[in-house]
Amino acid sequence: MARRQYAVIGIGRFGSSIAKTLSEMGFDVLAIDSDEHRVQEVSHIATQAVVADSTDEEALRALGLRNFDVVVVAIGEDIQASILTTLILKEMEIPMILVKAQNELHGKVVQRIGADKVIFPERDMGVRVAHHLTSPNVLDYIELSNDYSIVEMRATDSMVGHNLIELNIRARYSCNVMAIKRNNHMNIAPAPEERLKAEDVLVIVGQKHDLIKMEMDLEN
Numbered sequence: 202m203a204r205r206q207y208a209v210i211g212i213g214r215f216g217s218s219i220a221k222t223l224s225e226m227g228f229d230v231l232a233i234d235s236d237e238h239r240v241q242e243v244s245h246i247a248t249q250a251v252v253a254d255s256t257d258e259e260a261l262r263a264l265g266l267r268n269f270d271v272v273v274v275a276i277g278e279d280i281q282a283s284i285l286t287t288l289i290l291k292e293m294e295i296p297m298i299l300v301k302a303q304n305e306l307h308g309k310v311v312q313r314i315g316a317d318k319v320i321f322p323e324r325d326m327g328v329r330v331a332h333h334l335t336s337p338n339v340l341d342y343i344e345l346s347n348d349y350s351i352v353e354m355r356a357t358d359s360m361v362g363h364n365l366i367e368l369n370i371r372a373r374y375s376c377n378v379m380a381i382k383r384n385n386h387m388n389i390a391p392a393p394e395e396r397l398k399a400e401d402v403l404v405i406v407g408q409k410h411d412l413i414k415m416e417m418d419l420e421n
């Protein structure tokens with residue numbers, strides 16, 4: 202199978218972090234920015250870095266972008282440029298278009314146009330930090346949809362020594378323990394009788410309000 206081709210348009214902090222990570226993972230990345238200095242900054246990271254205005258359809262075609270599998274639009278402030286770019290990429294029939302949105306309205310517009318995934322990095326990071334602040338055992342928090350999320354939660358003192366039957370998380374909070382991480386090993390079919398140990402990390406899915414109730418209850 203041919204290697205996946207990735208392109209990142211807009212290489213500010215967010216875009217360059219994606220380009221750098223993909224490149225470190227061994228993938229080919231084309232980085233595009235209208236600012237020459239930005240392009241120079243990532244030239245040692247990306248497989249290829251070029252100066253281009255992504256609202257110029259001809260320029261994108263000339264770069265052969267239509268052959269790319271995944272394109273990330275990481276233009277932040279210039280919302281109009283982000284929307285236009287998304288539209289052009291959609292017309293080029295790029296299979297996977299990810300767009301970084303500045304706000305809810307921007308997100309809605311690009312979703313309507315056909316972005317496959319819309320990312321709100323500042324908003325999502327704010328949500329994660331808030332959950333970690335109020336429940337320090339919450340290590341990560343990922344929104345799946347408007348209603349559902351996944352939390353990664355370190356076993357609290359009130360959980361250690363108990364098993365999943367005793368904790369009864371499903372009946373008490375309508376949440377599901379999907380996996381338990383122990384010593385870097387992920388057990389995706391945790392036995393209900395297994396007693397939790399300190400430092401175990403539970404991966405739990407549920408409705409947001411149920412997860413918050415669970416976090417608060419189990420924290421104390």
Ligand code: ATP
Pocket residue numbers: 210211212213214215216233234235236239253254255256275276277278279282
């Ligand atoms: P971050 O938070 O990721 O640093 P940001 O949200 O502040 O970024 P900007 O700095 O506004 O976003 O945009 C990211 C990059 O997108 C910039 O380097 C900018 O030059 C580039 N950019 C903006 N418009 C275009 C365009 N039409 N074509 C290509 N690149 C563009």
